[in-house]
Amino acid sequence: MECPSCKADVPDGSKFCNGCGAAVPIRCAACGAQNRAGSKFCSECGASLAAPTADSLAAAPTVASALQQPVSSAERRQLTVMFCDLVGSTALSTRLDPEDTREIISAYHRCCAETITRSGGFVAKYMGDGLLTYFGYPQAHEDDAERAVRTGLALVAEVGKLTVTSGYTPQIRVGIATGLVVVGDLIGEGAAQEQGVVGETPNLAARLQALAAPGQVVISAGTHRLAEGLFAFHDLGAVALKGFAEPVPAYVALSATSIESRFEARHKSGLMPPVGRGEELDLLMGRWRQVQEGEGRVVLLSG
Numbered sequence: 402m403e404c405p406s407c408k409a410d411v412p413d414g415s416k417f418c419n420g421c422g423a424a425v426p427i428r429c430a431a432c433g434a435q436n437r438a439g440s441k442f443c444s445e446c447g448a449s450l451a452a453p454t455a456d457s458l459a460a461a462p463t464v465a466s467a468l469q470q471p472v473s474s475a476e477r478r479q480l481t482v483m484f485c486d487l488v489g490s491t492a493l494s495t496r497l498d499p500e501d502t503r504e505i506i507s508a509y510h511r512c513c514a515e516t517i518t519r520s521g522g523f524v525a526k527y528m529g530d531g532l533l534t535y536f537g538y539p540q541a542h543e544d545d546a547e548r549a550v551r552t553g554l555a556l557v558a559e560v561g562k563l564t565v566t567s568g569y570t571p572q573i574r575v576g577i578a579t580g581l582v583v584v585g586d587l588i589g590e591g592a593a594q595e596q597g598v599v600g601e602t603p604n605l606a607a608r609l610q611a612l613a614a615p616g617q618v619v620i621s622a623g624t625h626r627l628a629e630g631l632f633a634f635h636d637l638g639a640v641a642l643k644g645f646a647e648p649v650p651a652y653v654a655l656s657a658t659s660i661e662s663r664f665e666a667r668h669k670s671g672l673m674p675p676v677g678r679g680e681e682l683d684l685l686m687g688r689w690r691q692v693q694e695g696e697g698r699v700v701l702l703s704g
Contacts (some may be wrong), residue, residue: 416539458627475585481536481549481577482603484524484610485513485556488572490530505565506530509573512559520552521545525598535598538584546579546627550654553618554632561616577654578602578621585692608642609651622650632657 404411409420416438418425424438427450434445441450449478487509494502510532514524517534521542526533536545553575560571582600605621613619625634633655639648675682688698 403477410464413653442587455691456525475583478541478582478584479545479579480538480582480598480600480602481545481579482533482582482598482606483532483536483549483553483575483577484603484606485532485534485553485573485575486610487530487560488574488615489569493569500692505569505571507562508565509571512563515557516559517552520548520555522548522552533603535584536697538598546577546624547631549577549579550620550624550628550632551616551657554654554656555619557616557618562682572615574610574613575618576606576608576613576620577618577624578606578609579627580605580621604644605642605649608644612637612640612642613653618654620652620654622652625650625652628654630658 404418404420404425408417408423408425409418411418411420415425416427417423426435426438427440428435429443429448429450430445432663434443436444436450442454443450444477487506490502490506492532493505497505506529509530510527512534517524517532521536521540523535523538524532524539525535533553534549536542536549542548556573556575563571565571567653580600580602582598582602583606602623609619609621619637620628620634635653635655637651637653640651641648685700689702692698
């Protein structure tokens with residue numbers, strides 16, 4: 402700061418010049434305006450010109466701390482969650498050397514990650530011998546439920562082909578559920594930080610995975626509704642699951658059907674006739690007759 406009388410350099414916060422003794426104007430910390438010596442409030446913005454105390458400095462957030470505060474990126478989404486678990490891994494670890502167990506688990510993780518990524522899924526977390534996977538986050542597809550079921554069936558087949566030296570034949574069980582969640586909140590710190598998902602769906606997927614027999618893919622009613630017709634299913638009926646007050650419908654995905662189009666799968670029993678569209682149908686048929694007579698026509702269908 403410069404003294405207005407003798408132009409000497411005065412330390413910030415000084416009330417008087419240490420060169421000539423003249424009163425030094427007070428600079429407002431909020432807007433930077435110069436105020437006459439002795440002023441208690443800024444004439445420009447009205448902010449207090451009182452010197453900050455040690456307690457107020459300690460309580461005030463710094464720019465660095467504000468920048469370090471995470472910005473919530475959580476969002477509400479339709480998500481398909483898949484849990485898969487390696488069967489018998491606990492018993493395996495008790496009879497094998499830790500390095501041999503690590504080799505099996507690593508091969509299993511690599512196989513699952515490659516298959517899931519290839520199908521557009523996102524491996525959210527590795528949990529020992531289990532994986533938590535999202536279909537629909539961070540990138541959503543209109544057929545995420547179908548992708549999840551296909552991936553579950555592929556994982557059962559691919560993991561079963563893994564060759565391990567211990568004579569152990571790997572098997573997995575898979576649980577899949579679809580529903581609304583809030584996803585994206587950062588949980589934990591450092592290497593343990595992950596993007597969490599909140600809602601009934603992940604809990605349901607975990608319970609269905611525990612319900613599945615080795616080599617089975619068990620799905621929820623929500624997933625079944627979106628993938629119906631594209632796969633052959635076995636209806637397990639309503640099953641009692643821990644943490645759920647009412648029995649929950651569950652299905653076992655057996656195999657993919659020969660139907661390739663989701664539209665065909667949705668309308669395998671035939672389309673419903675249009676209701677109250679007689680005038681529009683007459684117009685459409687009239688245009689079609691004109692085309693048959695050699696006249697060019699363009700029709701736009703919207704709805």
